[in-house]
Amino acid sequence: MLRSCAPRLRTLGALRGLTGGARPAVGDAGPALRLFSSEKFIDKDRSLPNPSWSKEIRLLFDQFMKKCEDGSWKRVPSYRYISPQDSKPTKEEGQMSRARIFSRSYDDGLGFEFVMFHNDVEKRTVCFFQGGPHLQGPSGLLHGGALATMIDVTGGVTAIMTGEFVMTANLNINFKRPIPLGSVIVINSQIDKVEGRKFFVSCDVQSVDEKTLYSNATGLFISLDPEKK
Numbered sequence: 001m002l003r004s005c006a007p008r009l010r011t012l013g014a015l016r017g018l019t020g021g022a023r024p025a026v027g028d029a030g031p032a033l034r035l036f037s038s039e040k041f042i043d044k045d046r047s048l049p050n051p052s053w054s055k056e057i058r059l060l061f062d063q064f065m066k067k068c069e070d071g072s073w074k075r076v077p078s079y080r081y082i083s084p085q086d087s088k089p090t091k092e093e094g095q096m097s098r099a100r101i102f103s104r105s106y107d108d109g110l111g112f113e114f115v116m117f118h119n120d121v122e123k124r125t126v127c128f129f130q131g132g133p134h135l136q137g138p139s140g141l142l143h144g145g146a147l148a149t150m151i152d153v154t155g156g157v158t159a160i161m162t163g164e165f166v167m168t169a170n171l172n173i174n175f176k177r178p179i180p181l182g183s184v185i186v187i188n189s190q191i192d193k194v195e196g197r198k199f200f201v202s203c204d205v206q207s208v209d210e211k212t213l214y215s216n217a218t219g220l221f222i223s224l225d226p227e228k229k
């Protein structure tokens with residue numbers, strides 16, 4: 001997913017140029033549709049509602065878009081592809097790379113449907129996630145690896161929003177209750193501590209009514225050593 005570090009400022013700029021306000025129509029550099037420089041390729045912001053979203057996740061989306069109006073929360077835009085300028089050259093020289101960002105690699109409704117909102121003052125991120133049918137583990141339940149992916153992405157975004165590009169060094173997840181496939185869950189992530197390049201993040205995963213704690217986790221994210229880049 002994180003294939004190139006050199007262009008991180010541009011990428012971080014894109015991530016930090018987050019969207020707020022009532023109109024869910026802007027992503028990095030403005031448009032929800034991102035036209036890559038080749039002008040042959042359009043990537044859309046996938047953290048906006050699509051027809052596969054249940055009423056429940058739409059309601060949460062609307063509630064948090066309202067919270068964005070005073071600037072305290074920002075919606076985090078999210079794309080399927082790393083733009084060609086940010087990608088490392090691939091073996092498919094001269095062709096569009098087929099690489100996709102894992103958490104956005106499924107077609108609408110089949111895999112990871114989610115939207116994140118970040119609060120800069122509180123250094124925390126909330127993610128509303130609806131796992132589609134291709135993320136099944138045990139019958140009728142969400143695969144643990146799919147949940148780990150979402151915890152990783154939410155924790156990673158929480159750290160990245162401090163302004164540093166990070167890699168995941170450690171994730172420790174307690175799976176406490178199984179998650180019904182297709183249900184909407186809430187992942188709350190916050191930065192507990194920063195020590196030099198190390199960002200210690202914690203996450204909990206709950207039902208929308210907060211009655212069920214599905215999982216909790218801690219993660220260590222490390223920003224890249226300038227010497228080693």
Ligand SMILES: CCCCCCCC/C=C\CCCCCCCC(=O)SCCNC(=O)CCNC(=O)[C@H](O)C(C)(C)COP(=O)(O)OP(=O)(O)OC[C@H]1O[C@@H](n2cnc3c(N)ncnc32)[C@H](O)[C@@H]1OP(=O)(O)O
Binds near residue numbers: 011015082152170225
């Ligand atoms: C730019 C373009 C990209 C585009 C992006 C698209 C948009 C993004 C949108 C949305 C983002 C979503 C968010 C991301 C979510 C997904 C993230 C992933 O999947 S990341 C892939 C999986 N992770 C790896 O592959 C890491 C592999 N490991 C490494 O590369 C290195 O080990 C690394 C960078 C993590 C650390 O290496 P060192 O060389 O920089 O660090 P050293 O100097 O060894 O350690 C620094 C300190 O950290 C401790 N440390 C290192 N690893 C540790 C560990 N595993 N556990 C505990 N401590 C550890 C050390 O003991 C040291 O501590 P002391 O400073 O001495 O106190």
